[in-house]
Amino acid sequence: MKAALSQLEVVRPRDLAHAVSLLHESAGAERLTPLAGGTDLFVYLNAGTLTDRRYLDLSPLSELRAIRPAKGGVRIGALATFDAIARHAACARWPMLPQAARVIGAAQIQNRATLGGNVANASPAGDSLPVLLAYDAVVHAASVRGEREIAFGKLYTGYRRLALEPDELIVAVTLPDRPGRARELFRKVGTRAAQSISKVVFAGALRVDRGGVVDHVRLAWGSVAPVTLRSSAAESALLGARPSPDAAAAVREALARDIAPIDDIRSDAAYRLAVAQAVLAQFLRLAHADFRAR
Numbered sequence: 142m143k144a145a146l147s148q149l150e151v152v153r154p155r156d157l158a159h160a161v162s163l164l165h166e167s168a169g170a171e172r173l174t175p176l177a178g179g180t181d182l183f184v185y186l187n188a189g190t191l192t193d194r195r196y197l198d199l200s201p202l203s204e205l206r207a208i209r210p211a212k213g214g215v216r217i218g219a220l221a222t223f224d225a226i227a228r229h230a231a232c233a234r235w236p237m238l239p240q241a242a243r244v245i246g247a248a249q250i251q252n253r254a255t256l257g258g259n260v261a262n263a264s265p266a267g268d269s270l271p272v273l274l275a276y277d278a279v280v281h282a283a284s285v286r287g288e289r290e291i292a293f294g295k296l297y298t299g300y301r302r303l304a305l306e307p308d309e310l311i312v313a314v315t316l317p318d319r320p321g322r323a324r325e326l327f328r329k330v331g332t333r334a335a336q337s338i339s340k341v342v343f344a345g346a347l348r349v350d351r352g353g354v355v356d357h358v359r360l361a362w363g364s365v366a367p368v369t370l371r372s373s374a375a376e377s378a379l380l381g382a383r384p385s386p387d388a389a390a391a392v393r394e395a396l397a398r399d400i401a402p403i404d405d406i407r408s409d410a411a412y413r414l415a416v417a418q419a420v421l422a423q424f425l426r427l428a429h430a431d432f433r434a435r
């Protein structure tokens with residue numbers, strides 16, 4: 142049953158300190174649910190799958206919209222929208238992020254949906270998540286105890302479960318400087334180009350050193366397991382290897398051991414595996430061609 146709007150309470154904090162204090166006070170009672178762009182929450186409310194009645198409106202926290210260079214990397218406020226990310230010059234050095242931002246929903250969604258909301262919603266199909274994983278992102282969580290950092294690779298502890306305390310708010314995501322000369326590829330495979338949830342989403346980075354062997358590799362996937370993940374067996378098969386058709390065959394086989402796609406309304410497991418292997422083969426072909434062109 143749809144939630145009756147008259148039964149919902151929306152609390153507006155003055156600033157971040159007030160917001161985390163309200164969240165902390167509510168943690169033992171009827172917890173406040175953070176509300177950012179609302180593009181996930183309103184769907185759940187409309188579908189009647191969300192029973193939460195109290196919401197913490199993050200929109201007054203304008204400091205969480207900022208995107209700025211930080212220690213060779215970039216710090217992106219949790220309330221930065223995907224449209225802002227796609228347009229901001231400071232994000233351009235991490236090209237897979239603006240590319241992902243431009244295929245999340247369509248223009249209306251990109252104008253409201255936030256990076257923090259995508260991360261906190263924790264859907265295995267969240268399109269920005271493999272990108273954050275491939276770039277070794279760090280999540281900044283704030284509470285009345287201060288701010289702490291969580292490596293993005295440690296954030297998801299199970300299907301839609303985060304290593305966040307109930308009174309913590311995501312305030313920013315930092316991308317560290319990225320290795321130079323790495324070949325990158327972002328691919329989202331869905332039913333169509335816009336407004337489609339991924340059947341498979343991939344973000345990869347690979348660098349071949351001067352001696353001709355792979356010295357940096359990240360293969361990050363969404364929609365192929367209960368959580369966004371890096372394919373560790375496939376990465377191990379590549380690291381230290383020379384890019385070659387034989388290496389590519391071993392890596393594609395290893396990928397089948399790394400991922401656990403399922404049948405659901407959007408696709409089936411066999412198709413997802415076939416697509417993931419084809420995307421990986423494309424990525425390795427591109428990396429190989431780069432290397433030969435040097």
Ligand SMILES: Cc1cc2nc3c(=O)[nH]c(=O)nc-3n(C[C@H](O)[C@H](O)[C@H](O)COP(=O)(O)OP(=O)(O)OC[C@H]3O[C@@H](n4cnc5c(N)ncnc54)[C@H](O)[C@@H]3O)c2cc1C
Nearest residue numbers: 177178179180181182246254255257258259261267268311
């Ligand atoms: C038509 C449509 C198309 C879509 N297409 C895509 C798509 O292509 N790809 C994709 O990845 N997603 C898609 N989405 C899902 C959604 O737009 C994204 O997940 C979006 O990034 C959510 O951000 P939000 O700000 O709207 O979050 P909200 O809906 O406000 O919140 C989502 C969740 O995160 C929590 N939360 C929000 N901010 C914080 C914070 N700072 N700290 C802690 N918790 C927080 C909320 O409590 C809630 O649980 C689509 C949604 C719709 C309606």
